Structure formats: C-alpha cells, structure tokens
Amino acid sequence: MPRVVVCTWGLDRGALPPGVEEALTLGRGLAEALGAELVLLALGDLPADAQALAARHGARAVERAADPRLAAGEPDALVEALAQCCRASAPRALLFAQTFDARLVAPRLAGRLGAPIVMNVADASLENGRLVVTALAYGGDTRAVYEVAGEGMAILGVSTTAVRAQSAASATTPPLTEVAVQLDAVPERVRIVARAEAKGPRLEDAGIIVSGGRGLGAREHYALIEQLAEALGGLAGASRPIVDDGWVDASRQVGLTGHITRPSLYVAVGISGASQHMAGCSAAKTLVAINSDADAAIFKHARFGIVGDCKQILPELIRAARERRSGGG
Ligand SMILES: Cc1cc2nc3c(=O)[nH]c(=O)nc-3n(C[C@H](O)[C@H](O)[C@H](O)COP(=O)(O)OP(=O)(O)OC[C@H]3O[C@@H](n4cnc5c(N)ncnc54)[C@H](O)[C@@H]3O)c2cc1C
Incomplete structure (x- = not known):
C-alpha cells in the first residue's frame, strides 16, 4: 500500500x-x-x-x-x-x-x-x-x-x-x-549553540491579543500596547517592522513569519493590514483596528474600527478597560 x-x-x-x-x-x-x-x-x-x-x-x-x-x-x-x-x-x-x-x-x-x-x-x-x-x-x-x-x-x-x-x-x-537509522558516519557541520526558549503564555493560545505596529511612532509607545493587553487580560503582539527595529522581542511577532494566532479578540493598533500580517490574525473572531488613516487596508478586515491617533486613543481604552476590570464600569 x-x-x-x-x-x-x-x-x-x-x-x-x-x-x-x-x-x-x-x-x-x-x-x-x-x-x-x-x-x-x-x-x-x-x-x-x-x-x-x-x-x-x-x-x-x-x-x-x-x-x-x-x-x-x-x-x-x-x-x-x-x-x-x-x-x-x-x-x-x-x-x-x-x-x-x-x-x-x-x-x-x-x-x-x-x-x-x-x-x-x-x-x-x-x-x-x-x-x-x-x-x-x-x-x-x-x-x-x-x-x-x-x-x-x-x-x-x-x-x-x-x-x-x-x-x-x-x-x-x-x-x-x-525504525533503525545509522548515523555514525554523519559529520555534523552546524553546531546548535543555544535554542531560543519560549517561556510564559503563548500568542497561539491567547484569547485576547493587542498588537502594535509602526504607527506607534516610537519604541516607548509600545508600553501602551502592553498596558491595554494586560488590562484586557490578554497578551501583547507586534507587527514585523517593530520587531525588526528591535522595539520588541521576535517572540511577539504576529504574521506569516511570526505566530499564527486565533484569538477571540484581536486589537490591531497602528498596523496597516498587510497580507503577511493578516496571515497571523485573520482567524480572530473579532478584529478591532485603530489607525489614523481611514483608508488603511486593516479596516477591510475589522469588525470595529477607530480612526485616529493611537497615542491619544490607547490611554482612554486602557483607563476604560482597567475600570471595567476593577468593577467600576
Ligand atoms: C516574506 C514576508 C514576510 C513577512 N512577514 C510578516 C509578518 O510575519 N508579520 C508582519 O507584521 N509583517 C510581515 N511582513 C511585512 C509586511 O509586508 C508589512 O510590511 C508589515 O506588516 C507592516 O507593518 P505595519 O503595519 O506595522 O507598518 P506600516 O505598513 O508602516 O503601517 C503603519 C500603519 O500605522 C498607521 N499609523 C501611522 N501613525 C499612526 C498613529 N499615530 N495612530 C494610528 N495609526 C497610525 C498608518 O496609517 C499605517 O496604516 C512580511 C513581509 C514579507 C515580504
């Protein structure tokens, strides 16, 4: 057979x-x-x-x-x-x-x-x-x-x-x-010195993900992504350019060459919606996009969209999410 x-x-x-x-x-x-x-x-x-x-x-x-x-x-x-x-x-x-x-x-x-x-x-x-x-x-x-x-x-x-x-x-x-294999005569030309160790919860398993992209404007603004993710009880993700620029660790990258996620809620902040990024989040049940450009491709995928400057919108969302978490709203 x-x-x-x-x-x-x-x-x-x-x-x-x-x-x-x-x-x-x-x-x-x-x-x-x-x-x-x-x-x-x-x-x-x-x-x-x-x-x-x-x-x-x-x-x-x-x-x-x-x-x-x-x-x-x-x-x-x-x-x-x-x-x-x-x-x-x-x-x-x-x-x-x-x-x-x-x-x-x-x-x-x-x-x-x-x-x-x-x-x-x-x-x-x-x-x-x-x-x-x-x-x-x-x-x-x-x-x-x-x-x-x-x-x-x-x-x-x-x-x-x-x-x-x-x-x-x-x-x-x-x-x-x-199954028997004979490997004695095989010289190893590539020595693995250390493997990246994945610790903590994984993006693949997360129910809620808040991801930031180049629209954040600067590395320090990624803290807003982490704060919103935490307030919502989720994990923080990222688009590739901000990983490439060293703002965040590669373990945060969502997309074709990053993690393929399937959360209930995916919040894309300052992310344009390139197909390579969408490959990692398009299976989300609900996608929310925050982008200053009303014509950004991400809005074609989003169920809810907010047009505006993420640096102004994120602090409001963090405050609302924290209030809700502590039973105040
Ligand atoms: C083979 C290959 C594999 C790839 N794999 C991946 C991958 O795994 N993951 C990935 O993410 N990308 C991947 N890419 C890159 C991908 O093509 C895009 O370049 C990338 O996703 C764009 O990232 P971005 O949306 O953060 O940045 P940009 O495309 O620069 O978009 C930034 C967005 O932020 C908005 N913005 C600007 N200022 C503000 C503001 N103040 N407030 C709100 N919004 C604002 C802009 O309107 C824009 O829409 C890959 C590319 C290739 C060729």
Whole structure:
C-alpha cells in the first residue's frame, strides 16, 4: 500500500511541535486521494500522547527513529535519517510542517534524494492521476499551482497558515514501530549553540491579543500596547517592522513569519493590514483596528474600527478597560 508520511522532530514543552496537526490534516486528505496509509514519523523524542494525536488524525501507524542526535535536532543527522527512512519505505509523499527547522532540512533532503519539493503548501490533491499542489507565493499574496512530475516521492512543506487542523471522524490507536537509522558516519557541520526558549503564555493560545505596529511612532509607545493587553487580560503582539527595529522581542511577532494566532479578540493598533500580517490574525473572531488613516487596508478586515491617533486613543481604552476590570464600569 502506498504511504503518505508526516514527519516531525523536536518537542515543544513536552508535546509534538505546532504545525504537526495541520500537516496530518493535509496528509490525510492526500492519503485518501491516493488510497495510501497515513504515517506519523517522529525523529528523536516521542511524547506520551503522540499515538493518541496520530489516532485523532487518522494515521494508521506511528514510527520513531530514536537516535539522540535526532532528539537534539542536528540538521545533518536529520537529513541523513530521513533519507534512510525514505529509501527504506519509499513513501509517495513526505510532509513537514513548515517550521524554521524544516526549512533547513526539507530542501536538503530533496537535493539528496533527487525528489521534487514544494514549500508553503496550502493544498494537495490528485487530478487525473497527477499530484497537484497549491502553494502560497509572494508572502501569501497569491497562490501557485504545481503539477508534480512522475510517480516518485514528493516532499511538501505544509504552510500552517493556510491549513487549518481538523481531526478525523473515526480513529483507532495506531501501532508504534521503532525504525533503525545509522548515523555514525554523519559529520555534523552546524553546531546548535543555544535554542531560543519560549517561556510564559503563548500568542497561539491567547484569547485576547493587542498588537502594535509602526504607527506607534516610537519604541516607548509600545508600553501602551502592553498596558491595554494586560488590562484586557490578554497578551501583547507586534507587527514585523517593530520587531525588526528591535522595539520588541521576535517572540511577539504576529504574521506569516511570526505566530499564527486565533484569538477571540484581536486589537490591531497602528498596523496597516498587510497580507503577511493578516496571515497571523485573520482567524480572530473579532478584529478591532485603530489607525489614523481611514483608508488603511486593516479596516477591510475589522469588525470595529477607530480612526485616529493611537497615542491619544490607547490611554482612554486602557483607563476604560482597567475600570471595567476593577468593577467600576
Ligand atoms: C516574506 C514576508 C514576510 C513577512 N512577514 C510578516 C509578518 O510575519 N508579520 C508582519 O507584521 N509583517 C510581515 N511582513 C511585512 C509586511 O509586508 C508589512 O510590511 C508589515 O506588516 C507592516 O507593518 P505595519 O503595519 O506595522 O507598518 P506600516 O505598513 O508602516 O503601517 C503603519 C500603519 O500605522 C498607521 N499609523 C501611522 N501613525 C499612526 C498613529 N499615530 N495612530 C494610528 N495609526 C497610525 C498608518 O496609517 C499605517 O496604516 C512580511 C513581509 C514579507 C515580504
């Protein structure tokens, strides 16, 4: 039976990293179209709930290669281990959640195996026996459709922006199989000195987010964003330019190259509404925009809008939110 394999490595707070469920969702649709079995392949550590998660997404098997170098996320070891796994089991498609780490590994694997690769994948289907893949292009502004030549393995980097995780209607717990890989002869050319450690609550999990952008005008005004977020019981986010300018830490960035969020309430302050930012917040239930330009694109997405200078509006909103919190309004 042909196989569609979703592969993952590295744990996030003891769980499989974000994006795996989106990759499994896309993989499941593709496996159904191909008449293939869906497999979750974990390189390195496997959390206790991995089989249950795989079951929820209709995977028929969970496989694990347990070498410690894989758990450490060493790119050369990961590429080699995946190449060995692919040579041994010849999947029809190998899917990654397109994380920063996957960007380092997937294209090199494709080069090593001479396999076609499509990144930023939003959809994959079978049309007249051909694998047809839709991918985001130009930072998400448009989509490109590729027809993958041949019957061999294709590698797909799944955009977690474009695919929404959906679990399968019925599922049984898939068996776990250990897979042997031989990595002794693989020299590691890139040494990971330190990994950024995510602490505290995550933007992805937040119910309320207040984000600031370049319209704040100066680094010190970001304190207003933090104060409003706190008064509303939410988290503070940011657009990319103010991260690039060093006003706030990169862990605050919302958007295509930042965090993909799905809060109940998203307040965008001094943010123009570029598609790359919207990719990270358009799934919000209610979006409120504060912008001095009445024609700003953000208002097309907003349910409520305030036109004006955010430096004047924010102190009023903070006061009102604090009063409400303390039961005064
Ligand atoms: C490949 C790629 C990936 C990207 N990834 C991301 C990403 O992940 N996240 C992201 O955010 N961007 C991303 N970008 C950048 C994106 O294209 C935009 O440039 C960025 O989102 C704009 O940020 P901004 O809205 O803060 O700034 P601007 O576009 O400069 O907008 C500032 C807004 O503030 C308003 N304003 C000005 N003064 C005031 C005031 N006093 N009060 C109220 N409003 C005011 C202005 O009217 C304007 O609408 C990416 C771009 C590329 C090419």
